[in-house]
Amino acid sequence: MKLHHILLFAHLAGVIVWVGGMAFAHFCLRPAALPLPPAQRLGLWSGVFGRFFPIVWLAIAVIVASGFAMLLEVGFAQAPRSWHIMAAVGLVMAGIFASIWFGPWRALQQAVAAESWAQGAQALNLIRQRVTINLVLGVLTVLLATLGLAF
Template sequence: MLRQTLLLLHLLGVIAWLGGMFFAYFCLRPAAAQVLQPPQRLPLWSATFARFLPLMAVAVVVIIASGLHMLFSVGLGAAPIGWHVMFGVGSVMAVVFGAVYLRVFPQLKAHCAASSWPEAGAALNRIRQLVALNLVLGAVVVAAAVSAR
């Protein structure tokens, strides 16, 4: 029962994180660029990230904790190679998330508060690049999960 609960929590965290990044990158970003000018668009992103990133911080902790518990419960040597790939690539994703949340997002927030639109735009572009990286890495993690036996 514990394993199923951990797997459920793990999958819910992954769905929220990857789904949120996918929605933001492929839906919200183009729509906001289409209908809003930077002085409106950049505060929208700042407010969106202010809500999204703390929730994803919880999801990332749950993903890592549940994944490590499941990995160590079977033993590193007995775990499928896909699990090791998930752990390695997922760890890189967590570091990228940390850079967005702890470094780049505060810059975006500060530049928006100061109405420094070019600097805020640069920070948002950096977040966009890091989210794109995490989406690619996330696809690798999903492929590893599917291939794990």
């Protein structure tokens, strides 16, 4: 087993956790939570994000570290352009996640603590919009990676 295989496994595991978690939240949890009253729905999301978001930070660290290690392994200049595109998109996704963490996620936590359901709903909607953007970017990046584009 080569170092590259370990890096690739770590990289893919991080992507699976992050993109898979977003897909689960968007396509499974969100529709199931919609009929709940605001207090229960927002409390549920606050609890879910309270567990998921720290895992996302870890996944981002693993993805970035393993991705750049693989780039260094082959050399930035020799790496396919698609790798550079994936790195750029990944960094944009990390920035979007940071904007969730420091913005609407904090607002959602405060709204749930204060039982301010209208403010919580606004924060949750912002989170949903940004997660949707990241989910689309993540799926497109996986598509780019699996097509093996070396342009």
